[in-house]
Amino acid sequence: MLSFVFLLGFGVSLEIGTQQSENHPTLSWQQCTSSGSCTSQSGSIVLDSNWRWVHDSGTTNCYDGNEWSSDLCPDPETCSKNCYLDGADYSGTYGITSNGSSLKLGFVTEGSYSTNIGSRVYLKKDTNTYQIFKLKNHEFTFTVDVSNLPCGLNGALYFVEMEADGGKGKYPLAKPGAQYGMGYCDAQCPHDMKFINGNANVLDWKPQETDENSGNGRYGTCCTEMDIWEANSQATAYTPHICTKDGQYQCEGTECGDSDANQRYNGVCDKDGCDFNSYRLGNKTFFGPGLIVDSKKPVTVVTQFITSNGQDSGDLTEIRRIYVQGGKTIQNSFTNIAGLTSVDSITEAFCDESKDLFGDTNDFKAKGGFTAMGKSLDTGVVLVLSLWDDHSVNMLWLDSTYPTDAAAGALGTQRGPCATSSGAPSDVESQSPDASVTFSDIKFGPLDSTY
Ligand SMILES: *[C@@H]1O[C@H](CO)[C@@H](O)[C@H](O)[C@H]1NC(C)=O
Ligand SMILES: *[C@@H]1O[C@H](CO)[C@@H](O)[C@H](O)[C@H]1NC(C)=O
Numbered sequence: 001m002l003s004f005v006f007l008l009g010f011g012v013s014l015e016i017g018t019q020q021s022e023n024h025p026t027l028s029w030q031q032c033t034s035s036g037s038c039t040s041q042s043g044s045i046v047l048d049s050n051w052r053w054v055h056d057s058g059t060t061n062c063y064d065g066n067e068w069s070s071d072l073c074p075d076p077e078t079c080s081k082n083c084y085l086d087g088a089d090y091s092g093t094y095g096i097t098s099n100g101s102s103l104k105l106g107f108v109t110e111g112s113y114s115t116n117i118g119s120r121v122y123l124k125k126d127t128n129t130y131q132i133f134k135l136k137n138h139e140f141t142f143t144v145d146v147s148n149l150p151c152g153l154n155g156a157l158y159f160v161e162m163e164a165d166g167g168k169g170k171y172p173l174a175k176p177g178a179q180y181g182m183g184y185c186d187a188q189c190p191h192d193m194k195f196i197n198g199n200a201n202v203l204d205w206k207p208q209e210t211d212e213n214s215g216n217g218r219y220g221t222c223c224t225e226m227d228i229w230e231a232n233s234q235a236t237a238y239t240p241h242i243c244t245k246d247g248q249y250q251c252e253g254t255e256c257g258d259s260d261a262n263q264r265y266n267g268v269c270d271k272d273g274c275d276f277n278s279y280r281l282g283n284k285t286f287f288g289p290g291l292i293v294d295s296k297k298p299v300t301v302v303t304q305f306i307t308s309n310g311q312d313s314g315d316l317t318e319i320r321r322i323y324v325q326g327g328k329t330i331q332n333s334f335t336n337i338a339g340l341t342s343v344d345s346i347t348e349a350f351c352d353e354s355k356d357l358f359g360d361t362n363d364f365k366a367k368g369g370f371t372a373m374g375k376s377l378d379t380g381v382v383l384v385l386s387l388w389d390d391h392s393v394n395m396l397w398l399d400s401t402y403p404t405d406a407a408a409g410a411l412g413t414q415r416g417p418c419a420t421s422s423g424a425p426s427d428v429e430s431q432s433p434d435a436s437v438t439f440s441d442i443k444f445g446p447l448d449s450t451y
Contacts, residue, residue, distance in 0.1 A: 011057075011081045011082070012081065012172075013080060013081065013172055013173045013174070013175040013198065014080040014081070014083055014084070014085060014173055014174065014175055014176060014195060014198060014200075015083075015084050015085070015175060015176070016084065016085060016086075016087075016175070016176050016179070016180060017053070017055060017084030017085060017086035017087070018086075018087075019053070019055070019059065019086050019087070020053070020086050020087035020088065020089060021087050022086075022087030022088060022179075022180070023087075023090070024044035024045060024046050024124060024127075025044060025045050025090050025096060025097070025098035025103070026042065026043070026044045026098060027043050027044060027045050027098050027101065027102075027103050027123065027442075028040050028041060028042055028043060028100060028101045029041050029043055029101060029123070029441075029442035029443065029444070030101075030441070030442070030443040030444070030445075030450070031443075031444055031445060032443055032444065032445025032446070032449040032450045033445060033446065033449060034445070034446045034449055036449055038443060038445065038449075038450070043123050043124060043125065043131055044123075044124050045096075045098065045103060045121040045122065045123055045124065045385070046121060046122050046124050046178065046179070046180070046181045047088045047090065047094060047096065047119060047120075047121050047181050048119075048120040048121065048122070048181040048184055049085055049176065049180055049181045049182045049184070049194070049195060050120075050181075050184070050192070050193055050194055051088070051094060051116070051119060051120070051181075052085050052086055052087075052088055052180065052181070053085075053086040054083050054084070054085055054086070054194065055083065055084055055086065056072050056082055056083060056084065057082075057084065060072070062079060062082065062083040062084075062200075063083075063194060065207070065212055065213065066207035066208060066211065066212060066213055066214055066215040067205070067207055067215070068200065068202045068205055073200055073202045074202075075202065075203075076199035076200045076201070076202055076203060077173065077199060077200075079199075079200035079202050080173045080195065080198055080199055080200050081173070083200070085176045085180050085182075085195075087180075089111070092109075092111055092112075093109060093111040093112075093113075093114070093116055094106075094109055094111075094116050094119050095107070095108075095109035095116065095119070095436070096119055096121065101440050101441050101442065102438060102439070102440035102441070103121075103385060103438065103439050103440070104436055104437070104438045105118070105119050105121070105155070105385065105386070105387040105436060105437050105438075105439075106387075106434070106435075106436045107153065107387060107389075107428075107429070107432065107433060107434065107435040107436060108429055108433035108434070108435075114213075117213065117389065117425075117429060118386065118387045118388045118389065119386065119387060120184070120384060120385070120386035120388070121181070121384070121385050121386070122162075122178070122181060122382055122383065122384055122385075123382070123383040123385075123442075124178065125164075127179055128165060128166075128168070128177060128178055128179050129164050129165060129178055130162060130164050130165075130166065130178050130382040130383075131382070131383060132164050132380035132381065132382065133159065133380060133381055133382075133383060133444060134312070134377065134378070134380050135159070135226070135305045135377045135381065136305050136307055136312050136313075136314070136316055136374060136377045136378065137305065137306070137307045137310065137311060137312045137314065137446070137447065138304075138305055138312075138444065138445060138446060138447065139302055139303060139304040139305070139444070139445065139446070139447050139448070139449070139450055140228060140302075140303050140305075140442075140443075140444050140450075141300060141301065141302045141303070141441075141442070141443040141444070141450040141451055142157060142229075142300070142301060142439055142440065142441060142442045142443070143298050143299065143300045143301070143439070143440045143441045144157070144229065144231070144298065144299060144301060144437065144438070144439050144440075145297075145298045145437065145438040145440075146231050146232055146233050146236075146295050146299075146437060147233055147289075147295060147296045147297065148233075148434070148435050148436050148437070149231070149232035149233050149387075149435055149436075149437055150232060150233065150234075150428065150431075150432050150435060151232060151234055151395070151399050151400070151416075151418035151419070151422040151423050151428075152232070152389055152390070152394055152395045152399070152418070152422050152423025152424070152425075152427070152428040153232045153387065153388070153389055153395065153423075153428060153432070153435055153437075154230050154231065154232060154386075154387070154388050154389070154390065154395055154398060155229075155231060155232065155386075155387050155437030155439075156227065156229060156230045156231075156384070156385070156386045156387070156388070157228050157229040157383070157384070157385050157439060158186075158225060158226060158227040158228055158229070158230070158383075158384050159225070159226040159228065159381035159382065159383055159384065160184070160185055160186050160187075160223050160224070160225045160226075160381060160382055160384055161185070161223040161224045161225075161243075161246075161247055161248065161376050161379060161380075161381050161382075162183045162184060162185055162223065162248055162381075162382040163178075163183050163247065163248055164178065164380075164382070165177050165178050165183075166178035166179070166180075166181070166182035166183035167182055167183040167197060167198065167248065168182070168183075170197070171197040171198035171199075172198065173197070173198025173199060174195065174197065174198030175198070182195060182198075183248060184221060184384075185221040185222055185223035185248040185249070186221075186222070186223060186225045186241075187222065187223070187224060187225040187241030187242070187243055187269040187270060187271060187273065188269070188271055189220035189221060189222035189251050189255075189256045189257060189267060189268070189269055190220055190221060191216035191217055191218075191219065191220045191256065191258075192208070192214050192215065192216050192217075193217075193219075193220075193221050194217075196217075196219050196220075196221045196250050197250050199219075201217030201218065201219050202217060203217060203218040203219075204217060204218040205217045205218075208391060210391050210425065210426070211391050211425070214391070218252060219250050219251065219252055219256075220250070220251040220252075220256040220258075221248060221249070221250055221251070222243050222245060222248070222249045222250075222251050222255075222256070222267070222268055222269050223243055223245070223247060223248045223249060223269075223376075224241065224242050224243045224269075224372065224373065224376035224381075225240075225241045225273075226239075226240050226241075226373070226376075226377070226381065227239040227240070227241065227273065227275075228301070228303050229301055230398055231295075231398075232395070232398070232399060233288070233289055233295040233296070234288055234289075234295070234399045234416050234417055234418050235277065235279055235287070235288075235398050235399035235415060235416030235417070235418070236277065236278070236287050236398075237275045237276060237277035237280070237398060237415075238275070238276055238303065238319070238321060238346070239273035239274060239275040239276070240273055240274055240319065240346065240364070240370075240373045241269065241270050241271065241272075241273035241364075242269070242270050242364065242367050242368050242369070242372040242373050242376065243268050243269040243270070243367065243372075244268045244269075244367050244368060244372070245268050246375075246376075246379070247379065249268060251267065251268060254266050254267065255267050255268045256268075257269060257271060259271075259392075265361055265363050265366070268367075269367065270363040270364045270366070270367040271363070272360060272361065272363055272364065273364060274346060274350070274351035274354075274355070274364040276319075276321065276332075276345070276346050276350075277398075277415055277416075278332070278333040279414065279415060279416050279417070280412060280414060280415045280416075281333070281335040281336065281337060281340070281354070282335055282336030282337040282340075283333040283334070283335075283336055284414075284417070286333040287333075288417070292330060292333075293323050293325060293330055294325060297325060297326070298325075298438075298440075299323055299324070299325045300323065300324035300325065300441070300451060301321070301323060302321070302322040302323070302324065302450065302451050303319065303320070303321055304318075304319070304320040304321075304322070304447055305319055305377065306318040306319070306320060306447075307374075315370070315371070315374055316370050316371075316373055316374030316377060317347060317348075317370065318345050318346065318347045319345060319346040319347075320332070320344075320345040320346075321344075321345065322451065324451050329451070331344065332344040332345065335350075335354070337357070337411065339357050339411075340353055340354060340357055341353060347370075348365075348369050348370045351364050351365065351369065352365065354412070357411055357412070358411050358412030358413075359411075359412070360412065383442075385439055387435075387436070387437050389423070389425040389428050389429065390423065390425070391425055394422065394423030394424050394425070395418075395423045396415075396418070396420060396422075396423060397415065398415060398416060399415060399416035399417070399418040399422075399423070400415060400416055400417075400418040400419065400420050400422060400423070401413055401414050401415070401420050402415055402420075404420040
C-alpha cells in the first residue's frame, strides 16, 4: 500500500516547495519600558500563503490564475497532500522591500511570470512563530507614509487572533505553518483563502469575476480583528471588530455572515465594527493632504488600549489615538455632530451612541463589545501589514460616501472626500500601479512610553 501511495507522489500534508528560496525580509522594531527606554527587536516578516505559488512535486500548478487543478485537487485533503507551497521572491514578484525598521509594500508588480496586486505580510518572532502582542494597558506605535496611496487603496496595519504557529500544531495538513504565512483569519471571514486549517478550500470554489487571481470557496476563516490603521491619503479609520468564537474559526454557511446571502448580521463576526473616522464623525479638515494631520508627510500613529484599573488584567474600556508629526503631538479630533457626545476615542458608549444616531446595526454590541475585544487581546494577537484594493465596494466605505445611494447629508454616510465613482480595482491598478505604502519605526510598550 505504501508503495502505491508513493507512486502517486502523495505527501502526508501540504509541504514546503523548493523551487524558490524563502528569505524573510527583516524588520526591526522596539520594545519599550515604562522608564522610557526602548530595546531593538530583530523581527522579520512573512508573506501570506495565499500569494504563493502552489504546485505539485514538479512544477505543475495546483492553482492557476483563479482555478484549482481538477487532477491534483479533486477534494480538500487530496489537494493538500498533492501540493507544495513555495518560497517568495519578495521584491521581484511582490514589490515588498524592507530596510532596517522600515517596510515598503508596492501595489502593482510586474514579475517574470505574473502581475501581482498588493500583498499581506505578518510580523514574525522566529522562523516558525508569529510575534504575539498583548495590547491591553499598552500602546502600539508606528510611522506611516500614505502620500502615495490614492482613493480606492488601503494601506492597512491591524491585528488578528491567528494561531502563533499558523495552525501547524492543531492541523497536521498545515505543515508549512507560520514559516510560509499560513493561518490567516479576520472578522470578514474571508472565503478567498486557498487553505484553511490545512485543507484546500476547493469545494464550491468560484473564480472571482473581476479578479484574475482570486476566488471564493465554501469555507471562510474568522477571527477577532483590531484595525489600528486603514487608510489612504484621503481618509483613515481605526476599528475594533469582534467574533463570538475564540481564536481562528473555520465557518460554513450562515455562520460566515455572507452579505451576498443577506446574512451579514447572522454570522459569528461583527463585520461592521465600531469605527472612528474623523471625517465621518464631523471633522473634514483633520486628516488629509495639507491638513492638520498631513497625509503628504510621514505621520506617527499611537494607539492606546486603556483598562478599567490601569493594569494589564483590567477590563478594556477605551481605545485612544494620538498622532505625532514634525515633532508635534496632535491629539485626536473630537466628534462634531449634533446628537453625539463630543469624544475623541472609542468607548462602548461612543459605539452605542454613534450607531444609534447613524441608524447602523449595533452588531459590535450584539457580538460582545469591549468585553469580547478585551478577551481576544488577553489571548494575544498577530500584526498584519497589507496593501489592497477592494473588489466588493471599491473602498468607498473608507474614503467616500457610502452607501452611495444614501440621502444627501444622511448622518454617518460621508466617510471621506473621494468620488463615489472612484476606487474600482481596474481603474486604480491601471492608473496608479506605482502606488505604495511605507510602514516604519514600530514600537510597543506601556502607555506613554513610545512617543
Ligand atoms: C532604505 O533606507 C534608506 C536610508 O534611510 C532610504 O533612502 C531608502 O529609501 C530605504 N529603502 C526602502 C526600500 O525602504
Ligand atoms: C477639527 O479638528 C481640529 C483639531 O482638533 C480643530 O481645531 C477643528 O476645530 C476641528 N474642526 C471641526 C469642524 O470639528
